[in-house]
Amino acid sequence: MNILEADRLSHRFPDGSMGIHEIGLTLRKGSFTVLAGPNGSGKTTFLRHLNGLLMPTSGEVRIKGVPVREDPRRARRLVGMVFQDADSQIVGETVYDDAAFGPENLKLDRREIHRRVLAALDAVGMSGLAGQRPHLLSGGEKRRLAIAGILAMGSEVVILDEPFSNLDYPGVRQVLGAILDLHSRGRTILLSTHDLEKTIAHADRLLLMEKGRIVADGRPGAVLGQTERYGVRRPCAVRWGRAVESWLN
Amino acid sequence: MAELTAFGYHPGDSVLHRLDPRFKLVCLIATSLTVLDSGMAALGLWSAACAILLVKTGVSMPRLLRELRYFGVLILFVFVARAFSAGGDPLVRFWGIGPSRQGMMEGALVGWRLGLVVLLGLSLMATTRSWQVKAAVESLLRPVPFIPHKRAATMIGLLFRFIPQILSAARETADAQKARGIGNRRNPVFRLVKLAVPLLRKTFLDADRLAAAMEARCYTEDRSTPPLSAAAGDWSFLAAVCALSAVAWVLSRL
Numbered sequence: 047m048n049i050l051e052a053d054r055l056s057h058r059f060p061d062g063s064m065g066i067h068e069i070g071l072t073l074r075k076g077s078f079t080v081l082a083g084p085n086g087s088g089k090t091t092f093l094r095h096l097n098g099l100l101m102p103t104s105g106e107v108r109i110k111g112v113p114v115r116e117d118p119r120r121a122r123r124l125v126g127m128v129f130q131d132a133d134s135q136i137v138g139e140t141v142y143d144d145a146a147f148g149p150e151n152l153k154l155d156r157r158e159i160h161r162r163v164l165a166a167l168d169a170v171g172m173s174g175l176a177g178q179r180p181h182l183l184s185g186g187e188k189r190r191l192a193i194a195g196i197l198a199m200g201s202e203v204v205i206l207d208e209p210f211s212n213l214d215y216p217g218v219r220q221v222l223g224a225i226l227d228l229h230s231r232g233r234t235i236l237l238s239t240h241d242l243e244k245t246i247a248h249a250d251r252l253l254l255m256e257k258g259r260i261v262a263d264g265r266p267g268a269v270l271g272q273t274e275r276y277g278v279r280r281p282c283a284v285r286w287g288r289a290v291e292s293w294l295n
Numbered sequence: 296m297a298e299l300t301a302f303g304y305h306p307g308d309s310v311l312h313r314l315d316p317r318f319k320l321v322c323l324i325a326t327s328l329t330v331l332d333s334g335m336a337a338l339g340l341w342s343a344a345c346a347i348l349l350v351k352t353g354v355s356m357p358r359l360l361r362e363l364r365y366f367g368v369l370i371l372f373v374f375v376a377r378a379f380s381a382g383g384d385p386l387v388r389f390w391g392i393g394p395s396r397q398g399m400m401e402g403a404l405v406g407w408r409l410g411l412v413v414l415l416g417l418s419l420m421a422t423t424r425s426w427q428v429k430a431a432v433e434s435l436l437r438p439v440p441f442i443p444h445k446r447a448a449t450m451i452g453l454l455f456r457f458i459p460q461i462l463s464a465a466r467e468t469a470d471a472q473k474a475r476g477i478g479n480r481r482n483p484v485f486r487l488v489k490l491a492v493p494l495l496r497k498t499f500l501d502a503d504r505l506a507a508a509m510e511a512r513c514y515t516e517d518r519s520t521p522p523l524s525a526a527a528g529d530w531s532f533l534a535a536v537c538a539l540s541a542v543a544w545v546l547s548r549l
């Protein structure tokens with residue numbers, strides 16, 4: 047079943063330049079897709095259309111068959127987004143408040159909110175930090191908190207925009223672990239990056255973007271050969287003719 | 296980056312943390328108004344009360360004082376201006392003018408009042424989450440006609456959310472410029488402009504990102520935040536503040 051469909055999506059910025067151009071994409075429920083492309087290729091611009099933060103100049107996005115334009119709130123509930131910048135997506139004064147922000151906006155009752163927040167913090171291994179100030183967390187913890195905030199909303203598709211930027215090795219492993227955990231619980235994952243090394247071992251699909259277009263789409267094994275033509279470095283192991291290993295091993 | 300300024304919420308479980316935010320807001324406004332009208336003895340009383348409550352909140356005092364040093368400069372300026380301009384007999388003279396005893400007393404009084412009001416405001420900021428401020432403003436404004444209370448409350452709540460962020464951005468920008476030798480430029484206007492331009496830019500960018508993050512999580516004005524409920528403790532705190540105000544009023548008129 048296709049949970050998300052984008053149809054000939056184009057976006058023209060107010061200054062006249064084209065952000066993305068005629069992008070078509072369908073995501074199968076439960077898939078793990080990596081969207082790779084160099085800086086400025088339009089990854090963020092594209093992803094922001096999928097939950098209605100940006101509206102296309104032409105084309106359409108449908109979540110489970112319903113156009114985003116018709117019901118952006120539904121789209122935002124179903125499609126959760128972790129942003130590129132870890133700090134500016136924190137909205138609560140404590141870790142608990144931040145994770146509760148989404149469910150509060152959905153007007154759930156307090157008991158249900160409490161239950162969801164505890165479950166979400168537990169799922170990303172942050173139960174012990176519930177009373178902490180989010181700005182004092184490490185980079186990896188901030189990203190995991192953002193993931194918990196989405197979990198608590200009950201999103202079915204999780205979009206992560208460069209979730210590993212600025213993270214050290216343990217940070218990458220923590221966040222990657224949380225993402226794989228989501229995936230194993232049946233969430234659909236779409237992750238953007240310009241560095242394939244950390245994620246490609248787990249993905250079942252690889253998209254390459256260049257200058258606002260999707261230029262390659264397929265199983266990682268089939269697409270990895272072309273990445274360097276589009277400004278994305280091939281993982282080392284592939285260069286040596288081996289399979290890429292997971293960062294969790 | 297991690298360590299934020301003293302302005303901003305500090306999680307804790309002190310008297311002030313537990314107090315109903317509506318009561319805190321009302322007490323803050325009432326005490327600020329009385330403090331601005333208090334004499335030395337009453338100010339001493341207020342300061343002691345404020346200090347006790349602030350210490351209980353767990354905010355680090357040395358850091359608080361460090362954060363407030365620029366404000367201290369302002370108070371000093373007010374003091375000097377008063378000392379020289381209040382009339383009376385100058386103690387020493389430079390070119391015909393000088394600080395008078397009476398002026399210095401008056402300056403100290405005004406400085407003390409201002410400083411105390413700032414500390415009172417800080418103790419509110421340190422112990423109240425922005426959604427609580429929002430809920431309190433909303434609930435207090437509800438009976439007032441012609442005011443969009445939900446929108447006003449959202450704005451004030453966000454303001455609380457942003458002040459610490461702007462201050463920490465200001466410090467980061469200032470440090471980056473110090474590292475590139477802005478200390479060698481003597482012209483304060485030049486330095487202010489060089490600080491303000493990137494700071495404003497960054498603030499608007501951050502606001503934009505925050506708005507996107509909030510929107511992505513379905514933000515609406517009508518949310519299910521925990522209900523505010525006043526307990527016996529809140530009323531007794533309010534009573535204590537009223538009693539203190541009465542004592543201060545009497546002290547100021549002796």
Ligand SMILES: Nc1ncnc2c1ncn2[C@@H]1O[C@H](COP(=O)(O)OP(=O)(O)OP(=O)(O)O)[C@@H](O)[C@H]1O
Nearest residue numbers: 059060061063065084085086087088089090091092
């Ligand atoms: N509001 C805007 N107006 C005009 N151009 C914009 C606007 N926002 C982004 N762009 C441009 O659109 C292009 C794509 O930007 P986008 O942020 O989507 O790229 P990206 O693939 O996410 O890059 P990065 O890896 O750096 O995050 C860039 O060239 C950018 O300068």
Ligand SMILES: [Mg+2]
Nearest residue numbers: 089090130207
């Ligand atoms: Mg981007």
